[in-house]
Amino acid sequence: MSTRNAPTLEDVAARAGVSRATASRVINADPRVRDAARAAVSAAVSELGYRPNRAARRLVTRAADSIAVVVPESDERVFSDPFFSGTLKGVTRAIGSLPMQVVLVMGNPDDGDHRMERYLRGGHTDGAIVVSHHQNDNLWRVLAETRLPSVFLGRPYAEEARVPYVDVDNAAGAALAAEHLVARGCRRIGTVTGPMDMSAGQDRLAGWKQAVEQAGLEVTLVEHGDFTAAGGAAATRRLLEGCPDLDGLFVASDQMAVSAIGELGVAGRRVPDDVAVVGYDDSPAATMSRPALTTVVNPIAEMASCAVDLLLRVMDGETVEPEILTTSLVVRESA
Amino acid sequence: MSTRNAPTLEDVAARAGVSRATASRVINADPRVRDAARAAVSAAVSELGYRPNRAARRLVTRAADSIAVVVPESDERVFSDPFFSGTLKGVTRAIGSLPMQVVLVMGNPDDGDHRMERYLRGGHTDGAIVVSHHQNDNLWRVLAETRLPSVFLGRPYAEEARVPYVDVDNAAGAALAAEHLVARGCRRIGTVTGPMDMSAGQDRLAGWKQAVEQAGLEVTLVEHGDFTAAGGAAATRRLLEGCPDLDGLFVASDQMAVSAIGELGVAGRRVPDDVAVVGYDDSPAATMSRPALTTVVNPIAEMASCAVDLLLRVMDGETVEPEILTTSLVVRESA
DNA sequence: GCATTCTGTGAGAGCGCTCTCACAAAGAGA
DNA sequence: TCTCTTTGTGAGAGCGCTCTCACAGAATGC
Structure with missing residues (x-):
């Protein structure tokens, strides 16, 4: 030896x-x-x-052996938001029995020492799936420069980013939610948005606005959230202050919607009798919430497996087109 | 080219x-x-x-480039229990700027197709940290056979497993909690345990028992939980049925403790006035709970970095001894 | 002026593995 | 009996990189 x-x-x-x-x-x-x-x-x-x-x-x-799931969010958020666990689970499932490992890369991308950027540039993985991309992280630029095969899960914010991505039709989903509230007879429909530096936040707001406008209602009842429970509660409070007789509410994520319902309860409003609430994601929390959440289905697992599929093709040298999945509405008790 | x-x-x-x-x-x-x-x-x-x-x-x-964090639990649990996020965060931090990647390997180890075992045997990583090891997973055996450098975070269940590990003095921590309840004047002190197929569950029960016995009180008020919120609630309910005048409760994890407090509220008991509750972990949930949780500090970050340290040394060919960290009690409102 | 260091560079070995190719031995068909 | 497969095996190339070593040329010391 x-x-x-x-x-x-x-x-x-x-x-x-x-x-x-x-x-x-x-x-x-x-x-x-x-x-x-x-x-x-x-x-x-x-x-x-x-x-x-x-x-x-x-x-x-010459086999590839690892892909990174890149989440430019604090570890706190990654582990508290079911969206990420769903995504990670989906990716793991989609990789299935391929002899490839999934590396979770998380953290603030512009966090002083550029840990994330250095990692990506270091070529430690054969491909990357970027999950929660924000306007100001220059992730797509870094990835373009390194030519690391990558797929965005959620449309990249920058128009000029010519990166393959898989997204869901967020605007259509939000419109579905708003239309449901309109059809229910709501007349003062507000929204708690997602972060405005993410395409999902923008698109869901746009969809809500379009549907509410179409119904001839006011589109002024907008408060910005950040996809966290605390942010959702705060936005709901502001909304209620500005418009005490709010009767319909579209919240851009289930996690925020659950805390919005809590906040409405504190303020003495019954859901759905006084205020009808529609969430977004159809996360496990939606069914456990009291009342159960009417929500827009976000096909996370499907998106994840689609992203893996695209990524494998990109890694094979193929040129791929963005993929847009459709959504639907699940009507439960909250609206 | x-x-x-x-x-x-x-x-x-x-x-x-x-x-x-x-x-x-x-x-x-x-x-x-x-x-x-x-x-x-x-x-x-x-x-x-x-x-x-x-x-x-x-x-x-010849540099090592990845270590696995092995968690023999469902992805559901991994992403809902703050213990795991804390561990993963700690490991990531401890790896620091070493050019090494952390691969999260989770899932039920005896889940039909032996995915986890195959992965470990496949030699995809240079080392492993095993986090939530149970009596019946044969993880330590697999790891011994493959001679993959590995460290357990939490003492392995089997006595004969001669594996390096880092653990906290769970029995001492639990005793601290029970002594606090005794000192507070509690006379009918129950416990909701962790799973009995994990050393942490066993040791915390033993510590509680020893301290309660020492105080001359009964040690019959024991119900088994599984470290999940639902399991903790159910155990609390059973405890309350068997002993309606329970006045002190040690719960083997914060997540269970929070839901135990909820359950006590439903049963009309005030915390800490009717029942004093002590948790275990000092997780973020402990401070956010209402009332804030008195709890035993589980130095997760420290354990994680200690585990990384041991693992790196094992990977270097060194023979290392188990490491036992100490705990302390944080007194807040619940007891 | 000559020996000595320093600096930048290239040739080439070799890390541990897979895989192609050649080939001996055994069996099958004539 | 002689060819023609089939089967099991070994020799050896080569994957893309790092790193040692040798060496040319410049800088320095006497």
Whole structure:
């Protein structure tokens, strides 16, 4: 065995009394090996505690072996917002049994030491899925420069970013929600938006506005949230101050919607009798909420698997087109 | 450039009119290169969109490049329990600026297709930190067989598992909690335990029992939880049924404690006036809970960084001893 | 002026693996 | 019996990189 280092295939072969090629065949389950040789190699492997060197193997097979899921948000948020767990779960599922690992890269992208940017530039992974991209992170630029195959989950904010992405028709979803409130007879319909530096926030606001306008109602009842529970509660409070007789509310995420309902309760409004509330995401929280949340379905798992699919194709050198999924409304108790 | 493939260092060198060695020096920021050569190489790199081949680099530098954080729990739980986010955050922080990636491997270890075991045996990472190990997962055995450097965060359940681990003195922590309840004047002190197939669950129960016994009180008020909110609520309900005049409660995790307080409220008990409650973890939820939770500090970040430290040493071939951290009690409002 | 350092560079080995190719031995068909 | 497959095996190339070593040329010391 080579000095004091980990055993190599060479060592295994020598111990088993076969060539390196045959040892390799056994390791990789090639059927054309005599049983005796196979047994000898297997024995040598376990005696030596041999583990193949990934780098060497990868160098010759040229297989990609990891993709990054990039989330430019604090770890706090990543772990508290079910959207991210859903995405990560979806990506993991979609990768399925491919021998590839998913690396979660999170944190504020412009956080002093450029950790995230350095990581991405370092070429530690073979591809990237960017999940919660904001206007001011220059992620798409970094990725374009490094030519790292990447797919955005959610349309990139910058118009000029020519990056493949998968998105859901957020505007249509929000319109669905607003139309539902209109059809229910609501006349003073407000909205708690998502962050305005994200395309999802913008699009959901636009969809709401378009539908409310179409119904001939006022589109002034807008307060900005940030997709967190606290932000949603605060926005709801402001909305109620400005318009105490609010009777319909579209909240751009379920997590915010749940806390909006809480806030409405504190203010003495019943849901849906006084104020009808529609959320967005159809997250697990939607069914557990009291009253259960009427919400727009965000097909997170589908988006994730679609993103993986696109990414694998990009990594294959293909040129791919953005993919837009459709949404629907789930009517429960809150509206 | 070699046919249609990604550019190699050779290509960069050729384009810059220098040798491969010099190109490599520029890429790796070796100072001993003429400015002209450096500029030429840099230009070639960006023109060609060159990215170093990780596998090739790794093959020669022999540097480890990824460690797995193994969590034998459903993705649901991993993303809902703050313990895991704390751990993952701690590990990420501890890895710091080392050029190493953290791979999150989660899922039920005996889930039909042995995904987790296959992954671990596949040698996809250079080391593993096992986080929420249960009695029946044979993780320590798999890891021993593959000789993958690994460290348990939380003492492995099996006595015979001679694996390095870092743990906190769970029994002492639980005793602290129980003693606090005793000192407060509680006389009928119950406990909602963690899962009995985890050492943390066992040890916290043992600590509680020892302290309660020492005070000359009954140790029969025990109901088993599973570290989830729902499980904690159910256990509390059972406890209350069996002993309506319960006046002190030690709950083996904050997440369960918060839902226990909710359950006590539903049953018309005031906390801490009727029932004093002590949690375990000192998670963010502890301060946000109403009333704020008196709880045992679980130094998760410290454990994580300690685990990383041990793992790096194991990966270096060192033999390391288990590490046991101490806990303390934070008194807030609930007890 | 000559020996000595320093500086920048290139040639080339070699990391551990897979995989192609050649080839011996054994079996099958004539 | 002689060819023609089939089967199992080994020799050896080569993946893309880093790093040691040797060496030319400039700078320095005496």
